[in-house]
Amino acid sequence: MKACERVRERSLKGKIMFVEDAVKLITDGMTVACSGFTPAGYPKALPQALAHKAKKGQKVKLTVITGASTGDELDGELARGKIIKKRYPYQTNNDCRAGINSGEIDFCDIHLSHLPQFIKYGYLGNIDVAVVEAVAITEDGGIVPSTSVGATNVFIQKAEKVIVEINLAQPAELEGIHDIYNVGDPPFREPIPLRKVSDRIGLPYIPCPKDKIAAIVLSQKKDSTNKVADIDKDARLIAGHIMDFLEFEIKKGRLPKNLLPLQSGVGSVANAVLANFKESNFENLQIYSEVLQDAVLDLIDAGKVSFASGTSFTISPSKLDHFYRNLNTYKRRAILRPQEISNNPEVIRRLGVIAMNTAIEVDIYGNVNSTHIAGSGMMNGIGGSGDFARNAALSIFTTKSVAKNGEISSIVPMVSHHDHTEHDVHVVVTEQGLADLRGLSPKERARQIINKCAHPDFKDQLWDYYREASFFSRYKHTPHLLNKVFEWHENFLKYGRMRPKVG
Numbered sequence: 001m002k003a004c005e006r007v008r009e010r011s012l013k014g015k016i017m018f019v020e021d022a023v024k025l026i027t028d029g030m031t032v033a034c035s036g037f038t039p040a041g042y043p044k045a046l047p048q049a050l051a052h053k054a055k056k057g058q059k060v061k062l063t064v065i066t067g068a069s070t071g072d073e074l075d076g077e078l079a080r081g082k083i084i085k086k087r088y089p090y091q092t093n094n095d096c097r098a099g100i101n102s103g104e105i106d107f108c109d110i111h112l113s114h115l116p117q118f119i120k121y122g123y124l125g126n127i128d129v130a131v132v133e134a135v136a137i138t139e140d141g142g143i144v145p146s147t148s149v150g151a152t153n154v155f156i157q158k159a160e161k162v163i164v165e166i167n168l169a170q171p172a173e174l175e176g177i178h179d180i181y182n183v184g185d186p187p188f189r190e191p192i193p194l195r196k197v198s199d200r201i202g203l204p205y206i207p208c209p210k211d212k213i214a215a216i217v218l219s220q221k222k223d224s225t226n227k228v229a230d231i232d233k234d235a236r237l238i239a240g241h242i243m244d245f246l247e248f249e250i251k252k253g254r255l256p257k258n259l260l261p262l263q264s265g266v267g268s269v270a271n272a273v274l275a276n277f278k279e280s281n282f283e284n285l286q287i288y289s290e291v292l293q294d295a296v297l298d299l300i301d302a303g304k305v306s307f308a309s310g311t312s313f314t315i316s317p318s319k320l321d322h323f324y325r326n327l328n329t330y331k332r333r334a335i336l337r338p339q340e341i342s343n344n345p346e347v348i349r350r351l352g353v354i355a356m357n358t359a360i361e362v363d364i365y366g367n368v369n370s371t372h373i374a375g376s377g378m379m380n381g382i383g384g385s386g387d388f389a390r391n392a393a394l395s396i397f398t399t400k401s402v403a404k405n406g407e408i409s410s411i412v413p414m415v416s417h418h419d420h421t422e423h424d425v426h427v428v429v430t431e432q433g434l435a436d437l438r439g440l441s442p443k444e445r446a447r448q449i450i451n452k453c454a455h456p457d458f459k460d461q462l463w464d465y466y467r468e469a470s471f472f473s474r475y476k477h478t479p480h481l482l483n484k485v486f487e488w489h490e491n492f493l494k495y496g497r498m499r500p501k502v503g
Contacts, residue, residue, distance in 0.1 A: 001463035006166050007216060015216045022163055022215035023049040026307040031125055033155035034074060035132040035233040037312035037339065038266055038291050038383075039092070039226075041148030043131045043165040044068035045219035051081035055076035061085040065124065067150020067311070068112060068290075068383060069093070071224035079105065088124060089115050100378050107378060109371060112290070113343035113387040120185060128327055130159035132206075133219075135170050141213070142205030143177055146170040148312030149336050153180050153206045154299035161214040167221045171324055177331045180206050183340050194347055197261050197286040198307040200335065211322040228294050228316040229268035231275060234400050238269060239276035240397065241434040242356070245427065246282075249394075261288035263348075263388050264295075265357040266314070269398055271295045273356055278302050288353050290342050290384045291450055292334060294319045300333045308334045311342040318429075343387040357385040359399040359428075361452070363415045364466060365478055366437050368397050374489060375416030382419050388460035389424045401430035402456035406462045409458035411449060413465045414485040428453050442478040443470070 007013050023046060026032060036042025054060050064078060075093035076472065084099065087309050089110035099105035099180065110118065120239055136144040142364045145152055146167055156162055160365040181202030184190060192483050193201050221379055250257040259282060264270045273293035277285060287308035294316050299305040313336070323330065341347065348355075359368045360379060368389075369375075371382050389395040397420070399410045422445065428435045433452035437445045450462045465488070467478035 006168070006172065008038070008139045009137055009141045009210065012137055012141065012210060012213060012216065013142065017215055018216060019045045019049045019217045020338040022046060022217045023053060025163060025214055026050060026060070026062070026129055027159060028059050028061055030128040031065065033065040033127045033130045033151075034070065034146065035067065035130075035145065035150060035155070035160060036070035036074065037067040037148035037150035038069045038314050039071040040223045040312040040314045041133050041146040041152075042066065042149075043073050043133045043219070043222070044073040044167070045165055045217055046131050046163060047074040047077050050083060051077040052253045054081040054083050063088075063229065064127070065089070065115075065119070065127070065155070066500070067115070067148065067152065073221070073224060087110070090383050092380045097378060097380075100337050102319055107381075109381045110346075111343075111382060111386045112339050113345060116183070116338070116340040117150050117185075119151065119154050119158055127155060127159040128177075128216075129161050129163060130155040131163045131165065133165045133167050133170070134154065135167065135172050135174050137164060137166070137213075137216070138205050141208055141210040142203070143208050144175045144205045144337070146174055146202065147314075149178055149180065149338050150311055151339055153182060153338050154340065156165040156206055156208050156212075157182070159212070162208060162212050163215045164213060165217050166220050168218060169222045171327055173331070176204050176332065178204050178336045180204070180338060181341055182338075183344075189455065192341060192344060192347055197309050197351065198335070202337075222320060223314075225314055225316055225320070227318070228271050228312050231268075235269050235272035236276070237431040238398050238400075239273045239428050241429050242273055242398075243276060243280055244468045245434050245436070246354075258282060258284045260354050260393055261286045262350040263287070263289040263353050263355045263392070264291075264293070265385055266291050266293070266383070267358055269358055269400070270356065273398065274299065277304055288348070288351055290339065296334075297323060297330065300330060305333065309337060310334070311337055336489075339384070343384045345387060345391040348388055348391040349393075352393035352396045353388060353391075354396070355385075355388035356396045356398065357389060357409070361396045361410050361412050361415050362397060362399060362425075362428050362449065363412050364449050364462060365442045366428065366445045366449065367415045367418055367423045368420040368425055369415040369417045370397075370419045372417035386420060386424075389420050391427040392424055392426075394427060395424055396427040397425055398429045401432050401453060401456070406455070406457065409462070411454040411458065411462060413462065413469075413488055414480060416489050428472060430455075
């Protein structure tokens with residue numbers, strides 16, 4: 001298809017221009033919102049043009065908002081070009097992360113379901129320009145997203161100007177896979193009419209006033225997604241524990257035989273857990289999640305998943321061509337919605353989602369840190385894990401029991417940063433075992449987690465801490481000795497490991 005055929009609204013064809021001209025619309029001090037979600041469907045040509053502009057000595061400092069993380073062409077280029085002044089709400093890029101942790105980039109971590117409403121209410125200020133990747137512009141001027149929706153519909157709604165990047169490397173056949181439904185504002189917000197994972201409730205494009213589109217540029221580059229790590233022994237053990245647990249829940253009559261809709265976080269362990277369903281006895285599974293990764297495609301291919309709903313397709317480079325070749329099949333079995341819908345707490349709770357997310361560390365009472373290293377170093381951000389964990393029918397957190405080649409325990413006396421409290425964590429799983437925390441008191445949770453989830457190299461230290469805290473702590477409900485907690489984490493900061501005894 002020729003480039004001009006992707007722009008089907010005749011009056012907008014005159015807005016097509018070189019990226020070097022379009023980039024002049026973005027100036028120092030602006031707030032720029034970009035499409036993209038972990039990292040799929042983000043603009044590629046215009047951010048690189050911005051970085052080139054900065055390299056030539058032009059001052060460009062921007063507040064950058066996206067749906068979630070993006071590829072190196074956006075977060076990496078802008079971070080290396082010293083362009084990002086402030087960043088919302090989630091990122092995974094090494095250079096962007098380094099800028100945040102050095103203090104060069106201000107970063108505000110936000111629940112992904114909250115971001116659209118924050119923007120609508122003006123909590124983050126005005127959006128000067130929205131830069132969005134699309135596969136087409138319809139006859140009515142509607143913008144057809146590419147491999148993600150995220151918060152793009154809200155960015156377009158609230159931005160002063162819109163720059164559309166038509167990506168010719170993204171298949172035009174993506175049109176029809178999106179379901180754009182805009183949530184109204186209180187006190188006139190209507191219930192979201194989504195009763196089944198497969199329901200279509202909106203439009204296949206994002207409405208946009210024609211006069212708001214200031215420029216259209218062309219690009220031709222696939223999403224720079226990450227390679228999915230091979231499924232190692234520990235990931236298989238974690239997945240196996242979850243399968244056994246779900247089978248047990250079915251036998252107890254607490255879950256239907258085809259389970260409830262599944263949600264899975266991003267990353268290799270999360271992908272491995274989903275992949276394990278391919279060899280399971282489960283059939284007619286449904287996915288209600290944010291990111292649809294490689295494992296979801298495999299499950300659709302195997303006939304295990306009848307329908308999958310998300311807000312982005314984040315497919316590894318080795319699987320991307322397979323995805324494109326079989327796109328028409330996936331369009332019948334999958335849908336992409338705005339993150340305001342995919343992460344909506346009421347919908348998650350009503351559908352009874354089984355949420356499976358990843359922790360950096362878990363403490364003995366079931367609190368989870370999913371964002372910070374040693375309490376102060378930002379990793380990626382909370383993403384949508386909080387949206388799902390607090391509202392899921394079952395909230396499962398997974399982590400390997402040790403990190404840094406076994407030098408650090410992922411099970412700790414007290415997490416160095418709280419993202420998910422024990423109230424939102426039902427099950428903790430490591431390769432060592434699974435701890436079902438439902439209905440347990442804090443001390444009962446501690447005994448379960450240490451016994452079933454801690455690595456043998458650290459189990460004695462954790463028992464020492466628990467027994468000493470239980471004896472010496474003034475309050476016995478959730479026994480803690482804060483000096484010992486600090487000592488545990490200080491050992492990591494001082495020695496790069498947690499080997500010295502805390503007792």
